[in-house]
Amino acid sequence: MEPANELVYIVDDETSVGEALSTLLRANGKRVQIFTSGQDFLDFARRDSCACLILDLKMPGLGGLEVQKLISTKTSxxxxxxxxxxxxxxxxxxxxGGAVDFLTKPVDEDALLASVERALRQDYATRQEAVEYARLVARYESLTPREREVLSLLARGLLNKQAAFELGITEYTVQIHRGHIMRKMEADSFATLVKLAGKLELEMMSTSHGKM
Known part of the structure; x- marks a missing residue:
């Protein structure tokens, strides 16, 4: 992670608490943004960066649990x-609801800093997974309809000749398609290809693309 791109949001109706937490986090190299209500945070147009949220449980208006629930419907x-x-x-x-931690005021500084680091690592990992999945989907989208058919059958465990029979084509043609699929999907082995197909959940993908 690049610290310059990390951001810690604090939502607490007690200004003194927000300022104290902000001072602690800034002293430890974190960029911080403070809100005094859950609604203010929800209305804020967040930048796309690695981030975590320190959220007060009991607040006037929207409480912490309500804010957590509303956030989960829009973003992670x-x-x-x-x-x-x-x-x-x-x-x-x-x-x-997916909370990383639940700390009691007055907060132990070391415990808070450790929780923030863990939360930022979690968000970074989630973002990386999303990027990698998007790239995988893009590679899948580069396959022709026939290649998608072949991939789906091979991923189900069918041999080349069995896939050929299912599709009414020759085994040699299946081998040709298989080679193209391996290259386009950037799979260095058939085992890797099957693993990638599993990540794509091909049955769901085929529903979104019509008949494969």
Missing amino acids: IPVIFLTGRGDIPSTVRAMR
Whole structure:
């Protein structure tokens, strides 16, 4: 990760808390943006960067759990909850909603910094996975309709001759298609090709593209 591209959002209705957290994080090289309400954060046009959210559980208006739920319908960002009046049900709901951590005020500085680092690493990994998947889909899109048919059958475990029979073509033609597929999908082995096909969930892909 490049620290210059990282951003930590803080949402807490207590200005003093937000400022204290901001000072701590900035002193440790983090870029910070503070909001005093959940609605302000939701209305904010976030930049596309590696980020995490430190979110107060109990706030006037939208509470932390409500903000977490609303965020999850639009985007993905790791959340660290803070509370001075936490309870077990809230903790469970927060964790089920994908929260990275649930810390009690006054917050232990080392625990908070460790949680922020973990949250940023998580967001970075999620972003990388999304980029890699988009590239994989683009490679799949470069296949011809017939190549997609062949890939789908081979990924299901059919031999070349079995795929040829299913498609009403020669085994040699299947071998030719297989070579083109391996090259376009950038697979260095057939095992890798099958693994890539599994990531694509070809049945779902074929539904979106019509008959493969």
